[in-house]
Amino acid sequence: MLLRMAIIFFAAVVPLAAQGIPPNPTPVQANPSPLTDTEALSREALVWLAQLIQINTTNPPGNEQAAAKYIAGILEREGITPEVLEVAPGRSAVVARLRSSAISNPSRALLLVAHMDVVGAERARWTVDPFGAVMKDGYMYGRGALDDKSMLAANLAAIIALKRSNARLNRDVIFLATDDEEAGGDASIRALIAKNWDKFAAGYALNEGGEVISKGSKVQYVAVQASEKVSVNVAVIAKGPSGHASLPTKDNAVVHLAAAVAKIGSYSAPVHFTTVVRRYFEGLAAISDDEVGKWMRSLEAPDRGEHAQRVISDANPQWGSMMRDSIAPTMLSAGVRANVIPGEARAMLNIRLLPGDTIDVLLGALSKLVNDPHVRFEVQPNAGLAAPTSSLETDLYAVITKVASQEFGGAPVLPYQSPWATDSSQLRLHNVQAYGLWPFPITDEDLARMHGDDERLYVASFNKGVAVLLNIVTDFAVTK
Numbered sequence: 001m002l003l004r005m006a007i008i009f010f011a012a013v014v015p016l017a018a019q020g021i022p023p024n025p026t027p028v029q030a031n032p033s034p035l036t037d038t039e040a041l042s043r044e045a046l047v048w049l050a051q052l053i054q055i056n057t058t059n060p061p062g063n064e065q066a067a068a069k070y071i072a073g074i075l076e077r078e079g080i081t082p083e084v085l086e087v088a089p090g091r092s093a094v095v096a097r098l099r100s101s102a103i104s105n106p107s108r109a110l111l112l113v114a115h116m117d118v119v120g121a122e123r124a125r126w127t128v129d130p131f132g133a134v135m136k137d138g139y140m141y142g143r144g145a146l147d148d149k150s151m152l153a154a155n156l157a158a159i160i161a162l163k164r165s166n167a168r169l170n171r172d173v174i175f176l177a178t179d180d181e182e183a184g185g186d187a188s189i190r191a192l193i194a195k196n197w198d199k200f201a202a203g204y205a206l207n208e209g210g211e212v213i214s215k216g217s218k219v220q221y222v223a224v225q226a227s228e229k230v231s232v233n234v235a236v237i238a239k240g241p242s243g244h245a246s247l248p249t250k251d252n253a254v255v256h257l258a259a260a261v262a263k264i265g266s267y268s269a270p271v272h273f274t275t276v277v278r279r280y281f282e283g284l285a286a287i288s289d290d291e292v293g294k295w296m297r298s299l300e301a302p303d304r305g306e307h308a309q310r311v312i313s314d315a316n317p318q319w320g321s322m323m324r325d326s327i328a329p330t331m332l333s334a335g336v337r338a339n340v341i342p343g344e345a346r347a348m349l350n351i352r353l354l355p356g357d358t359i360d361v362l363l364g365a366l367s368k369l370v371n372d373p374h375v376r377f378e379v380q381p382n383a384g385l386a387a388p389t390s391s392l393e394t395d396l397y398a399v400i401t402k403v404a405s406q407e408f409g410g411a412p413v414l415p416y417q418s419p420w421a422t423d424s425s426q427l428r429l430h431n432v433q434a435y436g437l438w439p440f441p442i443t444d445e446d447l448a449r450m451h452g453d454d455e456r457l458y459v460a461s462f463n464k465g466v467a468v469l470l471n472i473v474t475d476f477a478v479t480k
């Protein structure tokens with residue numbers, strides 16, 4: 001079975017040599033210090049990244065088992081014993097541990113997390129094969145190059161470098177590759193924690209979710225994700241009498257729904273500042289141009305705060321989303337025939353709540369706004385759960401701040417509350433101090449390709465990120 005899988009896998013792989021990538025990474029055995037020779041390490045990690053991209057883990061269906069076996073094989077060759085955890089048919093996670101002592105202390109352990117699944121790719125809109133791991137103009141192209149196979153390869157590199165160096169660890173370091181992150185479904189980290197928490201219980205975690213934003217070759221700032229917004233889907237349902245389309249009435253469900261969606265679309269929820277967001281804007285103001293910086297500093301000013309909030313929200317949709325609950329209508333459905341007035345019309349809203357806000361309060365405000373007895377709201381199942389914010393006072397946060405600032409030319413390191421969700425919220429719900437650190441410097445233009453067409457990562461950025469991650473892990477987990 002394994003052999004057959006290996007044959008199928010390798011037959012599907014585009015020859016890496018043709019793309020300038022050596023097909024077999026040569027382990028760095030001669031070098032006495034794998035913790036400092038990050039150049040050789042990142043060359044190996046680039047091959048892992050390429051081969052992971054070539055394993056199509058589009059979710060659904062995911063098929064992360066193939067990627068899990070590939071990763072397990074690499075770990076085994078390094079003398080690290082992996083465990084492949086079956087989460088659902090065809091869907092697996094991988095866990096591996098470097099021990100600091102005979103008896104583990106989970107509260108001290110450091111977990112390195114990345115997910116193996118990717119979102120779908122519209123092949124026709126890409127200029128290269130999204131699963132080809134094509135190298136072009138100094139970039140690695142492919143679905144997952146950013147989200148999240150680069151982090152996966154960097155985590156792998158970090159645990160392997162620690163193992164090769166025989167580093168004396170002051171805490172366990174645990175590698176975890178998760179599945180079903182993009183859909184957050186039945187095989188996601190929630191299920192993994194429910195069944196296998198003891199295998200990767202940790203007090204600290206590094207995961208995706210942060211950003212190292214660069215302009216040209218200069219890093220502007222480093223955003224370390226310490227909390228995230230909570231995703232909730234809400235159906236808007238309008239009802240009215242169905243009937244012959246030649247006899248329209250005023251209580252047509254389509255008309256009522258359309259009016260409700262139009263009102264919701266122009267609604268802006270009240271602004272709240274969490275500690276993380278407050279500190280983020282304070283730090284960003286210092287490096288922004290005068291005009292933007294001025295408004296960032298005025299966000300909570302009693303006289304012009306409201307105006308400042310509008311200016312900053314308009315300048316960048318992400319900033320707007322960081323200070324309030326956001327609502328995006330995403331789906332519409334009604335009707336079965338062109339000449340039949342339907343009895344029901346539905347819209348779907350994807351809502352992202354600030355941590356601490358509740359859906360009931362927001363829906364109360366929306367009901368008042370819509371003010372239509374024909375229209376009601378229905379919260380959909382599988383809503384995200386609000387998790388506590390990771391502390392900005394931990395040793396790990398201090399290490400991230402110190403190392404990232406050193407490595408990125410003194411760029412400010414800011415706490416960050418992401419508008420999107422990651423596996424970290426589930427970890428935070430289990431008392432893990434989880435930080436989103438995506439260590440690869442990236443421009444806003446390239447970042448916009450995440451989940452989009454021609455996703456790509458600059459190879460020099462990847463190499464830098466591998467080194468930065470390893471330095472953070474070493475600083476935090478290796479006895480000096």
Ligand SMILES: [Zn+2]
Nearest residue numbers: 115147148208
């Ligand atoms: Zn991701």
